[in-house]
Amino acid sequence: MSTAAARQAGGSSSQQRAYSQPGVAKPPAPRAQAGQAQGRASARVGARQYWSRVFGGPHFLDPGPSNRLVLSIRSGIAADIDFGLDRLVQVTSVDPDLVRLGEMTGLLDGCLALISDYVERRRADRARGVPAFGALVGDDSRDVLRRRAGEAALILRNLAPESRSREPLLTSRKLKKAICDVLDEGETGALDVDETTEIRLCLLDVLECVAEHIPLALPGHAIAITAEEEADEERAAPKPEPADSPSVRLFPLLVSLTRTKDRALILAGFRCLSALALNDKSDSVFALLTYEAVPPLPKPHPHPIQTAIELLPLADAELNLAILEFVYQHTLLPSNAALLATRPELLGILRLLCAKFHVGSRVEEVEIDLGVVQSEAKTYRDSHGAVKHPRKPSALVAAKGNLVTREELAQLVSLPEPSRALTWMRLVYEVDPQSDVSQVALWQTYQAQWAPHMAPGVSPMMPASDVIKVSQQAIPGVQPMVIEAGAEKRFVIRGLRLKERSELLGRHRCRWAGCTSAHALDSARACYHHIYSAHLATSPPPSSCAWHKCAYASTQTEPALILADLALHTRTHLAPLDPPSSSSTSPSDDPTAPLLDLSHILHHARYHTYAGDATAPGAPSPADAHPVQGVGYFAALSVRNLARIAKLAVDAAAAGGAGAGGAGEGGASGGGGGKGASGSVLVASGNSAIGRLAGEQQSIFEAFAAAAEGWSSTTTKDGDVFARLDKVDFAHALPLAEALVALQPTLNATVMSDVALGRVLSEAVLQVEEVRRALLKLRPVDGQAAAAAVEAGEGEGEGEDVRMDE
Known part of the structure; x- marks a missing residue:
């Protein structure tokens, strides 16, 4: 499970988070019985003996303050430093349990000292005015420092997931400062900034392991205080954090990483932000209100939620997972969710989230035979037609001919790839959630379309794998997946089908060499008459066929026989002139024929999405782990968060309307009727609500709703921004309620077809139904049209799309 799984609604933020960074050694299972501990100790002894054989001598892996490798990297002697780093990199990459930071005193400080030496050298070079050319000139001493810093960071990265090495990392102040210093070096904008990329990535992996315990x-x-600390009367007043404190520096540095052009840094930045958000003391830092108002923020970068929305449409499963984890954490804060509800592209954002539900899911096709016996066949056929549940439509493979017009083909041939494939797919295919196209069929259709036109100067065709990848960019909403029907696996592209283009259906073009007729004909018969009158019935008639590349020549000598021979031959190039009439009846259509049993097959797609349950049908095996797992899960969690806010929004709007009505009737009655002593609309106190989350008896949203009677009098924050964080007016989130009602059919269908996501979204579906009914009550007179739209499941602004603001 990934970093944000520890903070599901109703879960404890202090539970241990499993580290899920690919390519890093996983932590061993916790120690249990004494026999198991003794077995592990024996395994460590055997592992040390293995490394003795690898190194051809002593392994130097015995714990203690006098460890040879630790003393080497702290000695200041170049040969010894390189010796110690080389040994530690090899061992920690394979057996990190043999090197525990708590047992090897001084290892952490020694690695951080090497990293600091490199950072200080960069600063000294920059002070002398040579940083822009340092990477080009190639200073040997600086390259050595960079290599040692990279190896030291790699050692810490390999040890960070180990539970027995995590305590020294949590208590080290030098580690947080070193991480900030290295990230700050990446913000200098110098030409040699790429030197620090590898070190930054390693330290960001370390930060992800310990970020949950770092308050911002x-x-x-x-730093914010907990409810228990606030109740302690002997507690000293908290002091403001200095500007150079890692608790202050980390957030803006990570925000800037989300705007880089390096995909690895963007992934690491979002993962660390999600992990840092697990600490409840950091809520005010992650709030969008404080980011926009508290100096020296904002930085010259937008809030990470804006970056996340811009990157969410990308067909990158690993990036989607990191982004959706952050979106989930972002929407856990009621003030953030309420502000998200005011975005003009809200409906488009929700549709993007719903489109991610089944990314990486396993699809199972279920066939249900709805047979009808003879005695009921006539009644069933009269009322339902000949076929009740036909098989879902599938695209046909066009092995011959074009799927585009002649004019479109002329424009497409000159385009380079992948622009040609993108434009062609948008002309030929369309979105249909109930259809799918096999990946082989898509490639064969592409190949049949463009293989005949390959010539010098024409962009070569793409390989099959690239054509399948391009389909996601050409038509958003489609997903390549594997459908399992018993023991058979089908590789398809879900949500795609061929367009039924009226300009190509039933149209026939004359392909006779030299034909000047540019218009298409409506039928094969009309095309035949055109060929006969324009090309064959000449004096004298042609002796050979001139249709495209046909080489047929008549063996007759008389003009009349030549004409008859070629007229018969040209029909081989055309469709049948007399297709079977639709009025012909089969025995089953004869009203006097005996009625047979009707067989109607219902094809149902059942999804299995991995949602953290290792025993579920959709769970990946340890050998088949993939970053795509969990994308749909976090998308569903985010929608559930927003559904809870939508419910509070309609309650707030109802309470506000009741308060206004009370003031109108009572005249002199106090503040007029809303909940709370002030008569305002529904509000919630963030700090006081979080304080009631003890024992996992309340989810965060239940606690916020329970605080609706007023504003906590114990709040110590001052200023309008902090007041708005503590006192959230959910009535402004009413557009969120309307947008979710517009997506109600999609949510209902997901709950019915996906068991794992159904457990997550069932609460959201019930709340959306309550929201829909509440919206109808809020507009009984002047909102008849809007109420009717809500009743039909259609929201306002369905045509809006996500706006990509750079």
Whole structure:
């Protein structure tokens, strides 16, 4: 499970998070019985003996403050430093359990010292005015420092997932400062900034392992306190964090990583932000209100939620997973979710989230035979037609001919790939959630379309794998997946089908050499008459066929026989002139024939999405782990968060309407009727609500709703921004309720077809139904049209799309 799984609604934020970074050694199972511990100790002894054979001498892996490898990297002697780093890199990459930071005193400080030496050298070079050319000139001493810093960071990265090495990382102040210093070096904008990329990635992996326990603070403010600390009367007043504190520096540095052009840094930035958001003391830092208002923020970058929305449409499963984890954490804060509801492209964002539900899911086709016996066949056929549940439509493979017009083909041939494939797919295919096209069929159709036109100067065709990848860019919403029907596996592209283009259906073009007729004919018979009158019935008639590349020549000598021979031959190039009439009846259509049993097959797609349950049907095996797993799960969790806010929004709007009505009737009655002593609309206090999350008896949203009677009097924050964080007016989130009602059919269909996501979204579906009914009550007179739209499941602004603001 990934970093944000520890903070599901109703879960404890303090539970241990499993590290899921690919390519890093996984932590061993926790120690249990004494026999198991003794077995592991024996395994460690055997592993040390293995490394003795590998190194051809002593392994130097015995724990203690006098460990040879630790003393080597701290000695200051170049040969010894390189010796110690080389041994530790090899061992920690394979057997990280043999090197525990708690047992090898000084290893952590030694690695951090090597990293600091490199950072100081870069700063010294920059002070002398040579940083822009350092990477080009190639200073040997600086390259050595960079290599050692990279190896030291790699050692820490390999050890960070180990539970027995995590405590020294959590308590080390030098580690947080070193991470900030290295990330800050990446923000200098110098030509040699890429030197630090490898070190930054390793330290970001370390930060992800310990980020849950690192509280963040706003500039000029103290770290937030918990409810227990607030109740302690002997507690000293918290002091504002200095500007150079890692608690202040980390957030803006990670935000800037989300705007880089390096995909690896973007992934690491979002993962670390999601892990840092697990700490409840950092809520005010992640709030969108404080990011926009508290100096020295904002930085010259938008809030990460804006970057996440811009990157969400990309067909990148690993990036989608990191982004959706952050979106889930972002929407856990009620103030953030309420502000998200005010975005003009809200409906488009929700549709993107719903489109991610079944990314990487396993699809199972279920066939249900709805047979009808003879005695009921006539009644069934009269009322339902000949076929009740036909098989879902599938695209045909066009092995011959074009799927585009002659004019479109002339424009497409000159385009380079992949622009040609993108434009061609948008002309030929369309979105249909109930259809699919096999990946082989898509490639064969592409090949049949463009293989005849390959010539010098024409862009070569793409390989099959690239054609399948391009389909996701050409038509958003389709997903390549594997459908399992018993023991058979089908590789398809879900949600895609061939267009039924009226300009190509039933149209026939004359392909006779030299024909000047540019218009297409409506039928094969009309095309035949055109060929006969324009090309054959001449004096004298042609002696050979001139249709495209046909080489047929008549063996007759008389003009009349030549004409008859070629007229008969040209029909081989055309469709049948007299297709079977639709009025012909089969024995089953004869009303006097005996009625047979009717067989109607219902084809149902059942999805299995991995949602954290290792025993579920859709769970990946340890040998088949893939970053795509979990994308749909976090998309569903985000939608569930927003559905809870939508429910609070309609309750707030109803309470506000009741308050306004009370003021109108009572005249002199106080503040007029809303919940709370002030008569305002529904509000919730963030700090006081979080304090009631003890024992996992309440989810965060239940706690916020329970605080609706007023604003916590114990709040110590000042200023309008912090007041708005503590006192959220959910009535402004009413557009979110309307947008979710518009997507109600999609949510209902997902719950019915996916068991795993159904457990997550069932609560959201019930809340959306309550929201729909509440919206109808809010507009009984002047909103008849809007109420009717809600009743039909159609929201306002369905045509809106996500706006990509750079």
